[in-house]
Amino acid sequence: xxxxxxxxxxxxxxxxxxxxxxxxxxxxxxxxxxxxxxxxxxxxxxxxxxxxxxxxxxxxxxxxxxxxxxxxxxxxxxxxxxxxxxxxxxxxxxxxxxxxxxxxxxxxxxxxxxxxxxxxxxxxxxxxxxxxxxxxxxxxxxxxxxxxxxxxxxxxxxxxxxxxxxxxxxxxxxxxxxxxxxxxxxxxxxxxxxxxxxxxxxxxxxxxxxxxx
Ligand SMILES: [Fe+2]
Numbered sequence: 001x002x003x004x005x006x007x008x009x010x011x012x013x014x015x016x017x018x019x020x021x022x023x024x025x026x027x028x029x030x031x032x033x034x035x036x037x038x039x040x041x042x043x044x045x046x047x048x049x050x051x052x053x054x055x056x057x058x059x060x061x062x063x064x065x066x067x068x069x070x071x072x073x074x075x076x077x078x079x080x081x082x083x084x085x086x087x088x089x090x091x092x093x094x095x096x097x098x099x100x101x102x103x104x105x106x107x108x109x110x111x112x113x114x115x116x117x118x119x120x121x122x123x124x125x126x127x128x129x130x131x132x133x134x135x136x137x138x139x140x141x142x143x144x145x146x147x148x149x150x151x152x153x154x155x156x157x158x159x160x161x162x163x164x165x166x167x168x169x170x171x172x173x174x175x176x177x178x179x180x181x182x183x184x185x186x187x188x189x190x191x192x193x194x195x196x197x198x199x200x201x202x203x204x205x206x207x208x209x210x211x212x213x
Pocket of ligand 1: 076092
């Protein structure tokens with residue numbers, strides 16, 4: 001005997017058809033819409049060749065800034081010794097400032113109609129900052145490594161700032177000078193003062209200083 005149709009609501013087929021537009025479309029794949037290294041010209045009154053040259057320089061700065069940022073986090077985690085607390089905090093502060101620079105640089109690249117690097121494997125292939133060992137290093141070695149990375153970055157940043165200026169790319173010049181160079185110079189100062197070998201308690205050359213009076 002055939003069962004009676006259920007008239008209390010829509011049939012399963014009707015329900016199924018009604019959700020068709022609400023279902024997620026999974027496992028989609030298509031060719032990329034803009035290959036890396038190509039410019040999708042934006043109306044910013046800047047020649048495409050200038051945009052391409054600036055983007056290439058900025059991607060190098062981006063890879064090195066991401067590497068320096070991550071070096072700070074490595075040292076934030078692995079720092080040891082009697083200055084642990086202050087360096088643990090300082091390294092994370094600099095990490096945060098470098099992280100802001102990463103976003104500023106990447107978005108400048110996109111503003112030029114170019115594509116910014118993003119993934120760790122691409123960064124590793126591009127950066128010119130030497131790869132540190134995975135293990136823990138002493139504080140003076142950590143600081144030396146960071147100072148060397150800053151100087152590599154500052155050296156290329158100064159050259160690239162001039163190139164952007166000469167090409168008429170004021171926006172890129174401004175990002176490199178106002179954001180990258182100034183932030184890195186300030187961080188170098190804060191780091192370098194930690195490896196000045198000054199007495200902690202008793203001044204050198206003071207003889208016969210006694211406790212109390
Ligand atoms: Fe932390």
